[in-house]
Amino acid sequence: MIDARRGVLYPARMPEFHRIAPAAEAADLVQWFWIPQWDIEPGRTSRQHVVSYPALNLVVEPGGVELVGPSTAASYRDLIGRGWAVGAMLKPAAVAAFTEQPSALRDESRAFDAPELHREVVEAMRDAGERGREHAAAAFSEWLLARVGTPGPAALDANRVAELLMTDATVIRDEDAAMRLSVSVRTMQRLTRRYVGLSPAAMIRRRRLQEAAQRVREHPDTDLATLAAELGYADHAHLTNDFRTVLGFTPSSYRAASGNRLPR
Template sequence: MKIRDTLSDAAAMVDSVIDGTRGVLYPARMPQFHRLPPPDAAAELVGWFWIPEWDIEPGRTSRQHIVAFPALNLVVERRGVELVGAATAATYRDLTGRGWAVGAMLRPAAVAALTDDPAALLDTSTKFDAPELHGAVTRAMRAGGDHRHADAVRALTAWLVGRVGEIGPVARQANEMSTILMGDDSVTRAEDVAARLSMSLRTLQRLAHRHVGLAPSAMIRRRRLQEAAQRIREHPGADLAAIAAELGYADHAHLTNDFRVVLGITPRSYRSARE
């Protein structure tokens, strides 16, 4: 089966597992945006591929606010390739003119092949020298047509698989760590993850630092904050104290503090401005 067919068949599956707007604070303001599942060859390397395309009227700007997943992203745009580090706060980007991006949200197993120190990239990015990758993805996107996204993902997948090579046991363990931290709502402490992986808390912390750049506790906080924002957005009449309790916060005040620290606003303010 060709990769484009695999992506077409799997698109609905990723929507059922990952909300396409998870981490996006104001989805109604987003340009055309797609999240595509990785083909089998990249399943251990990429959580999903994301492709925004925009065409903003001259003189106007579209500001996109994101509470990013705690992961690195490899991003190809017209201007080049960037490796974007994990973020510790909400981020935004102002879109103007016409453009596109093809990004891969990297799983921890892919990170070591791209940087020796992911923590050094927290809240920043660096240009990545990959002219062959840039050329292949750019050709796919410029070609247009219904298969441009699948072709761009195929190009990025082929490059990344070749770059990373064989996946070792430590890298797979890092993937498992991330899956638990970001996918299991019952996990509220880093110690819980260490116990599941049969390792010490210090070993878990080193694993997260080497493959993500963030502490395990920070990854848990990001997951809960994303979930809280999504629930507030989708259920504006819901009781904030109940949301805080359901997500494992000690109380409403702790949820409010997380919002203030990461987003710069309170949950009530976000509920009022969610559109």
């Protein structure tokens, strides 16, 4: 299973945050629902940094619904005032019901017309507690099932490819995954581009970077050269370059960051 702890670069700075599993019937369509809730003091801003999973997200907020494409870099959002969001991290099998070209949404987002979904989630979130969140996730699951229907064989194959690429630390090349799945590299590439919008190599890079950040964050005494070798990087310099290119800072500066102080 994909590690739900990865992706948030500074968990201690997050507002109230919840992940909820989908209804069993929707398990082929959504990885999980994520629900942040915040109440920031007037005049203050809470900046949330994330290195997102390589997936499309459908996000409901009080102001509307948004389809968010897969990202290739770290991103942040400034939270102010009081609010919430209910997001569905879509599995590849659900993507075709929302866009024919997920690659066109890479590092982009767009408004999505789903008034019934918006109405039901907003109504559920009037209860700010656990009950409201559970009702919002249940309504979202039901809506997705009606929208997407039963995924076909190719869509389910795409789910299996994505699950392997994002969970198996021994997979460091396209060829590793293709051999494990008993498919050709070209077939695997076609599936991820059609149902995710990224190449298998890009998805592997994202998993390795997420895991590297998590290990550095949770185990600050980790030797970076050893970590690089364990995650399949060529060397320490390769790991550092990946950090700097995607996140904008080095593993050492990330490890040193604490409180509200951000790495340079």
